[in-house]
Amino acid sequence: xxxxxxxxxxxxxxxxxxxxxxxxxxxxxxxxxxxxxxxxxxxxxxxxxxxxxxxxxxxxxxxxxxxxxxxxxxxxxxxxxxxxxxxxxxxxxxxxxxxxxxxxxxxxxxxxxxxxxxxxxxxxxxxxxxxxxxxxxxxxxxxxxxxxxxxxxxxxxxxxxxxxxxxxxxxxxxxxxxxxxxxxxxxxxxxxxxxxxxxxxxxxxxxxxxxxxxxxxxxxxxxxxxxxxxxxxxxxxxxxxxxxxxxxxxxxxxxxxxxxxxxxxxxxxxxxxxxxxxxxxxxxxxxxxxxxxxxxxxxxxxxxxxxxxxxxxxxxxxxxxxxxxxxxxxxxxxxxxxxxxxxxxxxxxxxxxxxxxxxxxxxxxxxxxxxxxxxxxxxxxxxxxxxxxxxxxxxxxxxxxxxxxxxxxxxxxxxxxxxxxxxxxxxxxxxxxxxxxxxxxxxxxxxxxxxxxxxxxxxxxxxxxxxxxxxxxxxxxxxxxxxxxxxxxxxxxxxxxxxxxxxxxxxxxxxxxxxxxxxxxxxxxxxxxxxxxxxxxxxxxxxxxxxxxxxxxxxxxxxxxxxxxxxxxxxxxxxxxxxxxxxxxxxxxxxxxxxxxxxxxxxxxxxxxxxxxxxxxxxxxxxxxxxxxxx
Amino acid sequence: xxxxxxxxxxxxxxxxxxxxxxxxxxxxxxxxxxxxxxxxxxxxxxxxxxxxxxxxxxxxxxxxxxxxxxxxxxxxxxxxxxxxxxxxxxxxxxxxxxxxxxxxxx
Numbered sequence: 139x140x141x142x143x144x145x146x147x148x149x150x151x152x153x154x155x156x157x158x159x160x161x162x163x164x165x166x167x168x169x170x171x172x173x174x175x176x177x178x179x180x181x182x183x184x185x186x187x188x189x190x191x192x193x194x195x196x197x198x199x200x201x202x203x204x205x206x207x208x209x210x211x212x213x214x215x216x217x218x219x220x221x222x223x224x225x226x227x228x229x230x231x232x233x234x235x236x237x238x239x240x241x242x243x244x245x246x247x248x249x250x251x252x253x254x255x256x257x258x259x260x261x262x263x264x265x266x267x268x269x270x271x272x273x274x275x276x277x278x279x280x281x282x283x284x285x286x287x288x289x290x291x292x293x294x295x296x297x298x299x300x301x302x303x304x305x306x307x308x309x310x311x312x313x314x315x316x317x318x319x320x321x322x323x324x325x326x327x328x329x330x331x332x333x334x335x336x337x338x339x340x341x342x343x344x345x346x347x348x349x350x351x352x353x354x355x356x357x358x359x360x361x362x363x364x365x366x367x368x369x370x371x372x373x374x375x376x377x378x379x380x381x382x383x384x385x386x387x388x389x390x391x392x393x394x395x396x397x398x399x400x401x402x403x404x405x406x407x408x409x410x411x412x413x414x415x416x417x418x419x420x421x422x423x424x425x426x427x428x429x430x431x432x433x434x435x436x437x438x439x440x441x442x443x444x445x446x447x448x449x450x451x452x453x454x455x456x457x458x459x460x461x462x463x464x465x466x467x468x469x470x471x472x473x474x475x476x477x478x479x480x481x482x483x484x485x486x487x488x489x490x491x492x493x494x495x496x497x498x499x500x501x502x503x504x505x506x507x508x509x510x511x512x513x514x515x516x517x518x519x520x521x522x523x524x525x526x527x528x529x530x531x532x533x534x535x536x537x538x539x540x541x542x543x544x545x546x547x548x549x550x551x552x553x554x555x556x557x558x559x560x561x562x563x564x565x566x567x568x569x570x571x572x573x574x575x576x577x578x579x580x581x582x583x584x585x586x587x588x589x590x591x592x593x594x595x596x597x598x599x600x601x602x603x604x605x606x607x608x609x610x611x612x613x614x615x616x617x618x619x620x621x622x623x624x625x626x627x628x629x630x631x632x633x634x635x636x637x638x639x640x641x642x643x644x645x646x647x648x649x650x651x652x653x654x655x656x657x658x659x660x661x662x663x664x665x666x667x668x669x670x671x672x673x674x675x676x677x678x679x680x681x682x683x684x685x686x687x688x689x690x691x692x693x694x695x696x697x698x699x700x701x702x703x704x705x706x707x708x709x710x711x712x713x714x715x716x717x718x719x720x721x722x723x724x725x726x727x728x729x730x731x732x733x734x735x736x737x738x739x740x741x742x743x744x745x746x747x748x749x750x751x752x753x754x755x756x757x758x759x760x761x762x763x764x765x766x767x768x769x
Numbered sequence: 770x771x772x773x774x775x776x777x778x779x780x781x782x783x784x785x786x787x788x789x790x791x792x793x794x795x796x797x798x799x800x801x802x803x804x805x806x807x808x809x810x811x812x813x814x815x816x817x818x819x820x821x822x823x824x825x826x827x828x829x830x831x832x833x834x835x836x837x838x839x840x841x842x843x844x845x846x847x848x849x850x851x852x853x854x855x856x857x858x859x860x861x862x863x864x865x866x867x868x869x870x871x872x873x874x875x
Contacts, residue, residue: 746871752797752806 140190140199143220146183146228147267149176153260157253166252170243173256177239177263181232188229191222192626198222200273200337207276214334219273223630226470227270227402230477234394235263237597241485242386244594245492249384255295259390262288266395270402274335275324278403282320282367285396286313292391293383305382312376316366320403323359330356340409348413357410357417361424364400369451370458371428375695377451381443385488388443393450393480398473401457408466408631422462422543426550429455431692433560437567438689440674441498442487445568449524450480452561456539459554465542466631467624471612472539474623475531478608479523482601486517489590489598490572494583500568501674502583504575509587512595514573516602521569523605525562527656528649534609537649541614544644555652562656566663574668614645782823789816803855803865807848814844 153176157169164172191198198221206216218224239259246252265288269281287310294306328334330352331342346353364370369377380392391397404411404421411418429452436448453476460469491498493510507514523530526537536558544551577584589595612623666672675681681689690696743754789812796809818837825833859865 748867748870749798749801756794756798 140187140201140220143183143187143199144201144203144218146180146187146232147218147264147271149179150260150264150267152176154257154264157257157260161253161257162251164253166247166249167243169253169256170239170246173260174236174239174243176260177232177236180263180267181229181236184225184228184232187220188225191220191225212328214274214276216277217273217335218271218277219336220271221630222627223402223405223470224270226474226627227398228267230398230474231263231266231270231395234477234481234601235259235266235390237600238386238390238394238481238485241389241488241594241597242384244591245386245488246384251295255292255384258288258291258295259386262292262391262396266399269399273337274333275327275339276334278406279317279320279324282363282399282403283317285391285399286310286317286367289313289380289391289396292387293380295383295387299382302382305376305379309376309380312373313366316363316373319359319362319366321363323356323363326352326356326359336406343409343413346413349415350413353410354414354416357407357414358420360403360407360410361417361421364403364458365424366400367403368397368400368454368458369428370400370424370454371431374428374432374451375691375698378444378447378691381441381447385443385484385491388447389481389484389488392447393484394477397450397454398457398477401454401461401469401473404458404461405466405470405631411461411466412464418462418464420462422459422546422550425455425458425460425462426553427455428452429459429557430553430560431455433557433564434688435691436564437560438674438685439564440501442490442500442503442568442572443484443498445500445564446480446483446487449483449561449565452557453480453524455557456536456554459543459550460539463542463546463550465539467627468535468538468542470627471623472535475523475535475605475608475612478531478601479520479605482516482520482598482605483524485594485598485601486513486520489513489594490517492590492594493587494579495586497579497583500571501676502579503572503577504579504673505573505577506587507573510573510589512589512598516595516598517569517573519602519605521565523609525565525656525660526558526652528653529606529609531605531608534612534614537652538612538614540652541645541648544648558652559655559659562659563663566660567667570664570667571673574664575671578673779823779827782819786816786820786823789813789819801866801868803858803867806867807851807855811844811848814840 153173157164157172160169198219201218201220203216203218205213207214239256242255242259246255249255262285265281265284267281269278269285272278272281290306290310293309294303296302297306324334327339331339333339333342343353366373377392377397381388383391411421432448432451432455436445436452439445439448453472457469457472457476460466460472489510490503490506490513493506493513494503497503519530523532526533528534540551540554540558543554577587612621615621675685687693793809793811793813793816796812797806800806800809818840821833821837821840825831825837855865858870862869
């Protein structure tokens with residue numbers, strides 16, 4: 139089975155090519171079927187690989203396809219690395235990806251340009267697989283750039299809308315800023331270790347002392363890349379805007395897979411991060427700030443997808459905190475559970491939007507529980523999972539992060555605990571406003587309300603099951619079970635701390651308190667939005683100062699516009715006016731003008747009088763002779 | 770006869786050649802009749818030919834005389850082309866005065 143693992147990324151690429159070539163000649167069902175079948179094929183191969191690596195913990199497998207870059211001193215093969223880490227990611231990408239593909243068949247049914255959509259989706263999965271399967275930083279970078287490109291294509295899928303195009307450009311440019319950091323990090327890896335292959339780099343890194351400046355610089359630069367791709371402060375603003383794409387895209391790219399690329403990269407480089415405690419600290423601080431910041435913004439958003447987007451940013455913050463404190467396996471565990479419930483939530487949101495005829499504002503929803511029973515039920519599971527209600531998936535991973543962070547720093551722990559309460563508030567606010575109370579939309583929308591077809595609800599149900607039980611693969615050891623997930627990843631993770639287990643009392647207290655707090659929050663939110671029937675203020679209503687600031691996302695976009703975009707525009711305008719028009723055009727046009735001026739004088743010599751020509755010729759000859767004699 | 774030529778000092782040949790060449794130059798400069806200018810050019814060429822033969826004899830080197838034949842051949846070809854051009858010019862403007870040929874000026 140290991141021999142055909144190269145098929146895993148090749149199948150989606152093949153799907154992209156086939157669907158891209160056939161394009162509008164095939165119906166949405168056929169295009170969707172081809173795309174889904176390709177991903178399903180990859181998923182099945184990944185499954186078999188999973189059983190292979192699970193049995194055999196020994197050496198990772200390297201599958202060399204061809205020599206890619208091979209010159210003096212640099213040897214970069216195009217090699218896939220099959221180990222426990224990459225297989226987990228492959229399973230998530232192809233598994234969740236497959237469900238999203240199937241869902242898209244229903245969601246994109248009315249879209250005339252469906253083939254382009256499925257082709258892009260397949261291409262995206264291809265690049266993402268390349269990213270996680272590469273055995274060196276260069277192949278990873280190829281995938282890294284590829285997912286950036288695909289996110290651009292998919293966010294701007296409806297390219298006739300200027301706002302959507304701007305969102306796509308924003309995502310691409312923000313990612314490029316991060317990519318620069320990543321690229322510099324890779325360069326520095328090459329100059330420091332003389333190789334970009336994981337195997338050589340990590341074995342060479344073992345000879346470096348902890349806190350070596352070169353490694354700190356490398357890890358910080360790589361983290362800049364992760365900031366861009368995984369939407370951390372200060373490069374997070376693209377993710378909420380990226381909701382411009384079709385909803386399955388949001389689920390695939392902006393929740394389940396692409397944004398986890400940064401996490402995967404850091405987990406992969408965990409040897410380096412373990413050697414750089416300072417970088418770890420930075421990662422953790424940025425993660426904590428992002429988690430809190432995005433959660434507060436999420437409290438006041440009224441667009442169903444925007445709320446989910448900010449919750450993604452916030453959850454990614456959690457993962458970075460876990461990475462920062464050295465709990466790489468925990469971070470990856472949260473990646474997996476988050477992929478389940480966030481994909482579920484986004485797909486449910488898609489189902490709601492589908493039923494509401496493209497209405498996304500939760501102020502116009504309400505009472506959808508009766509009309510969309512399956513969506514309602516699965517959304518509830520997703521909400522419980524993300525809020526951290528046992529025994530759903532999010533409870534285990536989030537609690538584990540909290541426990542690990544508690545060992546590291548009490549301040550961070552407190553902030554994360556508050557964030558986790560905020561998460562519960564905004565998620566249940568979203569849930570109650572959408573599914574409970576009275577319907578607040580127009581009569582036309584009400585008449586149109588319908589549950590989605592089964593091609594859309596089936597993925598929801600599967601994801602709901604995964605969200606419900608996914609956490610059991612990471613049962614805390616305090617329950618007397620082994621932490622399967624952590625155990626599985628053990629050969630790959632270098633631990634910064636000695637395996638320190640928090641005390642049993644602490645773990646039970648943490649769980650107990652968080653569950654009680656969660657129940658109280660749910661009841662309060664229910665009371666506020668359902669019993670008292672509060673609805674968020676309409677657009678033109680006056681808000682309090684603080685609320686206004688939060689509602690406008692702390693004016694971060696405006697600040698970026700004022701601090702970065704506007705000055706850049708000014709500089710560009712200045713350069714255009716003075717450097718381009720003044721200096722460059724001046725030089726080019728000036729040359730022409732000088733030649734013109736000289737020749738318009740000189741052409742007067744061209745009298746047409748042959749006698750004069752001959753005369754000047756002879757004068758010339760005599761002058762030459764004279765010169766010859768003189769010198 | 771050979772003797773006689775050999776007894777004339779080389780300086781005289783050079784003077785004659787220089788005189789011929791100067792006449793040619795002045796003719797080209799001051800005459801306006803294209804045919805005469807042509808003849809003056811021939812004069813200059815032949816002045817050079819004369820010098821070449823003289824020096825070739827003096828140095829007992831046949832190379833100079835070979836060169837003379839080349840010049841004659843090329844001059845003949847040139848005359849053929851040049852006269853053909855002059856005929857055409859005459860047919861067009863009924864004159865061979867070079868000052869009339871000023872149509873191409875600015």
